[in-house]
Amino acid sequence: MSVKTVFLKIIRFIMTFAVPDLPQLIQRSFFPVLALCCVLSFSALAATGHEGGEGLAREGMIHNPWAMGALVIFFLSYLAVLFEERTHLRKSKPVMLGAGLIWVFIAIIAPDYGVHHEQLRKAVFHGLEEYASLMLFLLAAMTYIAALQERKVFATLRGKLVAAGMNMRQLYWATGIFAFFLSPVADNLTTALVLGAVVMAVGANDPKFVSLSCINIVNAANAGGAFSPFGDITTLMVWQAGHVAFFDFFPLFFPSLSCFLVPAVIMSFFIRPHMPLAVKEKIRMKRGAKIMIALGLFTIAMAISFEQFLGLPPFLGMMTGMSLLMITAFFIRKTTTGGDDKMDILEQVANAEWDTLLFFFGVIFSVGGLTFLGYLELLSNTMYEGYGASITNIIMGFASAIIDNIPVMFAILSMEPHMDEFQWLLVTLTCGIGGSMLSIGSAAGVALMGVARGQYTFFGHLKWTPVILLGYIAGIAVHFWLNGNFIGIDLPATPTP
Numbered sequence: 202m203s204v205k206t207v208f209l210k211i212i213r214f215i216m217t218f219a220v221p222d223l224p225q226l227i228q229r230s231f232f233p234v235l236a237l238c239c240v241l242s243f244s245a246l247a248a249t250g251h252e253g254g255e256g257l258a259r260e261g262m263i264h265n266p267w268a269m270g271a272l273v274i275f276f277l278s279y280l281a282v283l284f285e286e287r288t289h290l291r292k293s294k295p296v297m298l299g300a301g302l303i304w305v306f307i308a309i310i311a312p313d314y315g316v317h318h319e320q321l322r323k324a325v326f327h328g329l330e331e332y333a334s335l336m337l338f339l340l341a342a343m344t345y346i347a348a349l350q351e352r353k354v355f356a357t358l359r360g361k362l363v364a365a366g367m368n369m370r371q372l373y374w375a376t377g378i379f380a381f382f383l384s385p386v387a388d389n390l391t392t393a394l395v396l397g398a399v400v401m402a403v404g405a406n407d408p409k410f411v412s413l414s415c416i417n418i419v420n421a422a423n424a425g426g427a428f429s430p431f432g433d434i435t436t437l438m439v440w441q442a443g444h445v446a447f448f449d450f451f452p453l454f455f456p457s458l459s460c461f462l463v464p465a466v467i468m469s470f471f472i473r474p475h476m477p478l479a480v481k482e483k484i485r486m487k488r489g490a491k492i493m494i495a496l497g498l499f500t501i502a503m504a505i506s507f508e509q510f511l512g513l514p515p516f517l518g519m520m521t522g523m524s525l526l527m528i529t530a531f532f533i534r535k536t537t538t539g540g541d542d543k544m545d546i547l548e549q550v551a552n553a554e555w556d557t558l559l560f561f562f563g564v565i566f567s568v569g570g571l572t573f574l575g576y577l578e579l580l581s582n583t584m585y586e587g588y589g590a591s592i593t594n595i596i597m598g599f600a601s602a603i604i605d606n607i608p609v610m611f612a613i614l615s616m617e618p619h620m621d622e623f624q625w626l627l628v629t630l631t632c633g634i635g636g637s638m639l640s641i642g643s644a645a646g647v648a649l650m651g652v653a654r655g656q657y658t659f660f661g662h663l664k665w666t667p668v669i670l671l672g673y674i675a676g677i678a679v680h681f682w683l684n685g686n687f688i689g690i691d692l693p694a695t696p697t698p
Contacts, residue, residue, distance in 0.1 A: 265313075275303060296562075297560075303567055307321070337520055352486055357484050373414050424633070433606070464668045464671065504516075613628060
């Protein structure tokens with residue numbers, strides 16, 4: 202028996218486990234999760250005994266019924282986010298409501314702990330400063346993506362891939378590789394939507410191909426976004442907080458590549474290399490598309506240069522680039538013969554992912570409120586001081602699969618754990634790639650469940666979670682192997698105003 206045959210039999214054996222239905226899953230996981238929560242709760246309570254005078258005051262605030270109510274609201278709002286696909290209630294709505302209520306509760310109990318209105322306002326405006334810089338950066342990036350979509354740049358890419366004459370296995374690899382290298386420049390959501398459309402166009406009669414290719418795209422997009430400050434909101438947050446320099450993210454390339462390749466290679470054996478249905482789709486980019494692509498690259502370079510050489514916040518470079526995009530669109534509209542091109546960049550601003558931007562508002566102010574109450578300091582003492590940075594950062598990757606990597610990363614930044622650059626790169630990697638383990642763990646996965654409804658599902662993805670976990674472990678192992686030179690390097694955190 203050949204090595205390849207043995208390998209395939211082992212993989213098939215692993216993949217034939219029976220996935221329980223939702224009631225069974227809840228029944229089987231309820232008591233282990235409850236036990237874990239109890240352990241963490243007792244550990245957290247034990248950690249409070251070692252705090253100083255300020256800690257004692259904060260401990261008192263933590264045990265106030267209004268503060269506990271704020272914690273309950275936080276979890277309820279994120280529970281609503283987890284069920285977004287079923288309820289169709291956009292994720293921004295519950296977290297914005299939760300953020301407002303949390304700060305109302307804080308304001309009610311603040312006078313009892315000697316916190317004056319001016320201190321409250323200062324804490325709120327600190328969150329606003331964090332949110333404004335990231336929101337403006339993301340708004341400019343999303344506007345560029347929307348403009349390129351309107352100029353049919355991504356539709357042209359999709360058409361070229363469909364018409365390339367590849368077999369199914371080659372298309373599986375092509376969409377995965379494109380996702381890995383496109384997501385560092387675009388965001389993982391746009392990458393997943395573009396390449397998911399390719400998969401649906403060529404695999405309409407092959408549900409297994411659609412399911413495996415969507416899993417591969419989600420994993421590739423999340424892995425590709427982990428080694429670039431522009432690839433994911435979490436990497437952008439770490440960069441803007443000053444914990445990792447711009448060019449120091451790129452050593453995560455090989456760990457991210459390992460995370461993508463290990464599951465991709467295993468899943469490729471389960472795709473037959475037959476030819477897809479013939480699809481004839483000819484799409485041409487609109488006038489000015491190439492200029493906008495060049496402007497987008499120039500804007501990215503400008504944001505980097507503003508931060509690296511001028512000491513200016515990156516969002517200022519992005520907004521300057523957005524103004525150039527608006528001026529370019531004006532001249533395209535004025536010089537088009539017949540006046541048929543009605544492109545207006547303000548319409549693309551309206552088409553930006555406002556749900557994501559407002560969700561981010563809710564995340565920052567909810568987590569900021571819990572930080573003010575002292576819960577994040579308590580969690581930091583329990584996790585980072587109790588279990589160590591490496592174990593905690595690896596666990597955070599699993600947390601990002603269940604919750605979302607944005608609130609997980611902002612919570613970590615709010616804890617302000619003392620870590621060297623190696624550990625900041627590790628948590629950037631784990632939060633970036635950890636969301637691939639579940640279909641609801643990233644925006645890319647949630648989006649593709651809508652695009653490939655009925656063919657790419659939560660439990661269909663869950664069946665391949667053990668294989669994706671192998672990639673997660675491989676990425677972490679490669680990081681420890683190749684990036685040990687970052688151990689002990691400690692950049693001072695310099696949040697961007």
